[in-house]
Amino acid sequence: MPVTREQVIDFIYDEARMLDEGRYDEWLSLWLEDGHYWMPLDYKQTDPHLVTSLLYEDMFMLRLRVERLNGARTFSQKPKSRCHHVIQRPFIDEMREDRIVTNTSMHYVETRLDEQFLLALTAIHELAVVDGAIRIANKRVDILNSDAAFGNIQLLP
Amino acid sequence: MRTASEITALFTGPQVHRDVYTSPEVYRLEMTHLFANTWVFVGHESQTPKKGDYFTTQIGDQPVIQVRHSDGEIYVLFNRCPHKGTKIAIDREGNTGKFFRCPYHAWSFKTNGCLLAIPLKKGYEDTGFEDSESAKGMTPVGAVRNYRGFVFARLAPEGIGFEDYFGGSLSSIDNMVDRSPEGRLEIAGPPLRYMHKCNWKMLVENQTDTCHPMVAHESSAGTAVNIWKEMGNPEPRPPAMEIIAPFMSPYEFFEKMGIRTWPNGHGHTGVHHSIHSDYSAIPGYFESLCETYGEERAKAILDENRHNTVYFPNIMIKGPIQQLRNFIPLGPDKTLVESYIYRLVGAPDQLLARTAMYNRMINAPTSIVGHDDLEMYERAQEGLMSNGMEWVNVQRLRTGDEEFDQEAVENGTTERQMRNQFDAWVKFMTVSMEDA
């Protein structure tokens, strides 16, 4: 049975909530095995391979990132960071049986110790429906000021 | 103001005083003396390939413009209008055509800085203007040298020559450029820009700190190795394993890789092998190198697997992966790190893809390996404010007085290169001080 627009929109909200609540195992299970999480370095960047990106991570890297957050010797996470997404209702740019594309504006806040910073984001999700469930095929996150100098961004915007 | 002898006293050989990292006064002296007397990296020539192309950056705290003049040469000018000081270029790069034009009162300058025209020029008649400093136009830096595409500048008009300053250390740039079948590099996209709340020298020292990877990076590299094991060590290894896992190599690996130091604060890790030695071969690359150089020389170029080469005062290059990191000082406790990558002209794209992967996996503000390092620098910067102790220890494998004006190769876990940097630091801080 094809998914509805409402299910797609709920999916995007649910994903943001998983990240904010640190439910990473659940979050990883949303992904298709060959998916990539891409965060370009340059405004309107088109190529993830031959110029630098902030992130272009396959499932191995994403698992590593999640696993590391809980490591006994992960000193940059002592104390742990926290994050918070405020998201606008997603646009559904494509809605086909085999491919759904959404575009979502977000404000992302990350904090640790006395520091807190705010990023304005556009997240583009490429979704697929597998056995009736929505899964993430690819995700691209553009930071509005991606070319600015940042300190650590430790969680996933 | 501190005297030359007070500056000299901050480095004893086995120890360095915390003021070199924390004191605003020492930092100001670095900007006035150290960054004026040394040859500092500006940019790569491929950032300004055409006439009129410019790129803005800074040398120490001095805003400068690298620009390609109409004669095809690269000039480095202070980014300041000789009229009232307005910055001439504010964007990071662009093309200015045949001349710069100040946006405030439209004084214009040739791309070598010479004054070209002033609107309503007759207002300066009989004022003695032609004898003023401003009549000369935009001020060029003291000296510029383009070495195989890498542009360096010395702010001071007088001082040590380029060859004397770098000596044998240029072999690392040579090796990086020779890896291109055409003997040429090209910038590949904008740099990562990563802000660090610590002194710039902590970053420079860390480039040859071979006793931290297996400790500080256990959280990232160690976890990568564990996950791969749990997966049953599948081959081919995930790309992350090739890049990150070597950070977990044992002490013995780093001891044997060796450290070489050159006079004037330059040095590199990875004399015999390095964490870059075991990358998989890229089809077609070796063949195209052989066509250019012949097999023997091509082998020799690829057998050189230097890890990090520090060019004192503030850059590091990685020859085997064509990366350059610029540690730009912004304050005693603030440093901007820009990490650039280059394309080996004539080589397969897969090499550049690996280089871009390395850059983002290790040196991005979003990189887990970067997080490990930054945490250590910032903790050190905060810890140094403690009055429990005033000195930092850099004594590892120092068995007596050292001659830094001689090239040396030592055990890869020595802190000799850090001491070498402080020896050069004292030298180029004090050479222009009055009581030197």
Ligand code: FES
């Ligand atoms: S400040 Fe540049 S022309 Fe006046």
Ligand SMILES: [Fe+2]
């Ligand atoms: Fe490190």
